[in-house]
Amino acid sequence: MKCRAARRLHRTLxxxxxxxxxxxxxKTCWGVSFIVDPPSTEGLQxxxxxxxxxxWAWLWILAGLITTASAFLRVGRxxxxxxxxxxxxxxxxxxxxxxVISGDYSRGAWxxxxxxxxxxxxxxxxxxxxEHSVPQLPRGRRAEGG
Numbered sequence: 016m017k018c019r020a021a022r023r024l025h026r027t028l029x030x031x032x033x034x035x036x037x038x039x040x041x042k043t044c045w046g047v048s049f050i051v052d053p054p055s056t057e058g059l060q061x062x063x064x065x066x067x068x069x070x071w072a073w074l075w076i077l078a079g080l081i082t083t084a085s086a087f088l089r090v091g092r093x094x095x096x097x098x099x100x101x102x103x104x105x106x107x108x109x110x111x112x113x114x115v116i117s118g119d120y121s122r123g124a125w126x127x128x129x130x131x132x133x134x135x136x137x138x139x140x141x142x143x144x145x146e147h148s149v150p151q152l153p154r155g156r157r158a159e160g161g
Contacts, residue, residue, distance in 0.1 A: 027087070028086055028087070029090070029146045030144070030146060030147075031086075031090060031093055031141065031144065031146055032086040032087065032088075032093065033086070034086075034141050035082050035083070035085050035086035035093060035096045035097070035100070036083060036086035038079075038082050038096075038100050038138070039079045039080065039081070039082030039083030039084070039085070039086060039096065039100070040079065040083060041079070042075050042076075042078050042079030042082060042100065042103060043075070043076050043079030043080060043083065044079070045075050045079070045103075046072040046073065046074070046075030046076035046077075046078075046079060046103075047072070047076065048072075049068050049069060049071065049072030049075065050069050050072045053067075053068045053069060054068065056068060057120055058110065058111050058114040058119070058120035058122065058123040058126060059107075059110050059111070059114070060110075060113075060114055060117075060119055060120075061109070061110040061113040061114065062106070062107075062110045074102065074103050074106065075103045077099075078099040078100060078102050078103050081095060081096060081099035082096040082097075082099050082100045083096075084096070085097075085099070090145075090146045094142070097138055097141070097142040100138050101135060101138050101139070104130040104131075104134035104135050104138075105130075105135055107126075107127075107130050108126075108127040108130040108131050108134075108135065109127075110123075111123035111124070111126045111127035111130070112124070112127045115127070
């Protein structure tokens with residue numbers, strides 16, 4: 016019964032929806048972690064000068080919830096999930112780059128690159144994928160009728 020439910024969910028979501036669901040749950044959990052056990056603010060002075068990380072956690076949570084909800088939408092209407100997923104890692108990357116430029120956190124360049132590649136880059140790549148992009152097999156002479 017569990018396998019049948021999992022297959023049904025996968026059929027409902029498709030590849031893009033599955034990606035959005037996983038991403039949305041992850042972003043929501045990451046945001047909750049900022050409230051439950053706030054991390055070091057090193058390199059995030061640009062953000063913490065506005066408000067605490069507990070407040071910034073809601074950016075991750077809201078983006079995660081939008082991303083999760085978008086997983087259940089049809090292809091084309093799911094774009095808001097991809098846009099929402101891009102916002103938090105982009106904001107964090109900007110904050111870390113700002114800390115590098117100001118000289119406050121030299122390691123921030125590496126963290127920013129990590130956010131830009133493993134988060135922003137992967138999301139942009141996935142957003143551009145069609146739901147079904149299976150390469151066509153080359154046709155043989157028999158298949159062509161000759």
